[in-house]
Amino acid sequence: MSTQAFPAYFMRGGTSNGLVIDRKHLPKDESKWQPILASVMGSPDSYGRQLDGMGSGISSTSKIMVVSRSTRDDADVDATFVQVGIKDGSLDMAGNCGNMSSAVGPFALDAGLVAMKASRDSRLRVRMFNTNTAKVIVSEFSVDERGKYDPLGDYAIDGVPGTASHIALSFLDPAGAKTGKALPTGNAVDELQLEDASTIRASLTDIANPGVFVLASDVGVPGNINPDALGAYSNIMRRLEMIRRAGARRMGMDENTQSVPKIILLSPPSAEEAAQGINIICRALSMGQAHKAVPLTLALNLGASCGIPGTLANLTAIITDGKSSVVIGHASGKLGVGSVVQDGKIESALLHRTSRILMKGEVSYRTGG
CATH class of the missing domain: 3.10.310.10 (Diaminopimelate Epimerase; Chain A, domain 1)
Structure with missing residues (x-):
């Protein structure tokens, strides 16, 4: 057994935290992600604590966002959310995470995946295509005079101490993210x-x-x-x-x-x-x-x-x-x-979050038997 490492950010997004990774640092074949991403989070762990990785034993901190430049006309970046099973190390990519979605825009700017455009109000809009749900989310957040993400502000969210800069997320055409319909059975109850x-x-x-x-x-x-x-x-x-x-x-x-x-x-x-x-x-x-x-x-x-x-x-x-x-x-x-x-159609769903880059560097994982 040996260890390898690759660049990664550790970020808080809303009331969650986890790793945010540029997709270029992972195998193109997603089927090869499991041993890598499970190891960096400290799973599998029969004790349920993830002491040997970046997770901390609860679902809201065993999360990863994988981000890349998008080739789509309606998006700037693609984002894939990965929920890592704490005890078994399984990767679940069936759904998206709203909290960690708030980290995608600031990461994309800091990592050079998007560029700051001139703006009179120092706000940047980043369009992300979430591959889990095949939906577009628009993130709008503050930048400083250098064109960098500005985490400081006076916006507070319950569950996170202190204040930070405000991030607005618009989930476009959110109905039917997985089943194609807002009411999959056609029934209200x-x-x-x-x-x-x-x-x-x-x-x-x-x-x-x-x-x-x-x-x-x-x-x-x-x-x-x-x-x-x-x-x-x-x-x-x-x-x-x-x-x-x-x-x-x-x-x-x-x-x-x-x-x-x-x-x-x-x-x-x-x-x-x-x-x-x-x-x-x-x-x-x-x-x-x-x-x-x-x-x-x-x-x-x-x-x-x-x-x-x-x-x-x-x-x-x-x-x-x-x-x-x-x-x-x-x-x-x-x-x-x-x-x-x-006209009876849900055009967008809106929420407000904060985010912060906690650390960036390299994360290591185990390889071999």
């Missing part, structure tokens, strides 16, 4: 038959990334449950995985793919939460773990779903009529997401 012969109501929606939405009360937990407490209920976690798998089957997706669809528990806000402007409460699961916040692509899905008549999100959210944005309460705070709808 489906009755799912589970492996234990029980049933549960669920809304199956595919906007930015597919999701399975159920009511927290139908699962038997409070809507504001702490993620650690939710994760400790092994029987409920098993049931939620059964629900996720049943939803995947109904949408015509591979139920064994952990990254999509994800499952979200919904509940209405309390009077105190409503006074803070929150329209709906959610608790999310990602890769079999209770999420500390909410996966951003699922937040986009949830926000847009609140405007689809008859969905559980639409029936649960409060005071959303006529609004183009929805405030979602999650385990780490709240998040505002927006959508632009014209």
